[in-house]
Structure formats: C-alpha cells, structure tokens
Amino acid sequence: EDQVTQSPEALRLQEGESSSLNCSYTVSGLRGLFWYRQDPGKGPEFLFTLYSAGEEKEKERLKATLTKKESFLHITAPKPEDSATYLCAVQKIHTDKLIFGTGTRLQVFP
C-alpha cells in the first residue's frame, strides 16, 4: 500500500536553530516527491519537486533532499516567518494523483 509518513508531527525551534523534517515513503513507482508549505487558513503552497535519489533543491533557508526511501527538508537558521505546516506528497508513475503525508507543524520562536 502506498504510504507517506512525516516526522516529527510538530517541531518547535528557536530562531536560528537549524533542523530537519523527514518524509518517508513507500510507493510503487515514484514519479516525483513534492514539498508544500501551508499557512493556517490557506491552501498549500508549492516549494519543491524532487525526481531522483541524490537530487537536492534549495530556496532561501530551505533545502530538500531525496533518497530512495525518504526525503528531508532542511531548515537553516529559521526565522519566525518560516512557521507553517510543511506537507510532503508523492506522485506515482502513470498518474497525476498526489498522496500527501499528514505534515509537520513548525513553530519558530524569536
């Protein structure tokens, strides 16, 4: 069965305290892995797509990496405005359907 598991469920960081969010997946035929950011009361906002093991992508303080079984979202020197829920999703080959994890709720305190 296709499954996406994110950990931790919640993470509290001090401003400037770097950390990583994990997304582990089991899927038959991975087409791509996606990271989204979701602020309260809003829809998910696209961050990254990763297609193959070893691939890395960066955007400001965020860096996403991918292995054959999991992806990490590294947050370097986070700021309070990085507080949000971060969602991971996988897309299978031959389908456009996104299978989402339950998300990691990040809070960054000044």
Place this chain on the structure above:
Amino acid sequence: EAGVVQSPRYKIIEKKQPVAFWCNPISGHNTLYWYRQNLGQGPELLIRYENEEAVDDSQLPKDRFSAERLKGVDSTLKIQPAELGDSAVYLCASTPGRGNTEAFFGQGTRLTVV
C-alpha cells in the same frame, strides 16, 4: 495573475442539507483537482478533471458527492445530503496540463456540518 479562486470561504450547514462549492482555476490550466483536508491531515484527492472530463473519481463518495466542470473551466462540487463527517476543508487545485508537477491551490472552503 489571479490564483485559484474558491467560494465561499466558510460554510456552516445543518446535516442532511445540500451544499455546493465553486472553483475557478488559473486561466489556461486544463487540469483541475478537488481535495478534502480533514483537521491535522494532508489533503486527499476526491476527483481530477482533464478539461471537462473526470479522469479520476475513484475516491469520490458518489452516493452523496457530485462534481461538474462544464466547458472545462470552473468547477462545482456538491454534497447532498451532508453528514457530520463531511466537515473539512475542501481545496481546489489546478495545473497547466497533465504531467505538470506544480499544482496551485486555492484557499479552500471550510465546511462545518452541525
């Protein structure tokens, strides 16, 4: 450029009543999705359209849910009759075409069934 527009933002109804949600995707986007997001969960796909054709509705509860996308532009999702368990956020998303990876989401409609 306008993003994905959904209305209403919030809806409170009594159980057994009907409700409808509306979505206008980004101009030129052929693929449209309806997702449901329960509190503390990730979005789950209900239905996907390629233009006006529903190409994946396997997770749409067809006994009470229906959707349409006339003329391949805006779309309506309907629930009749609503149940308490239907309380959730209903999200609409669109992409330029099949296989395009970046889905743009609307702000969602928060439905509360009492």
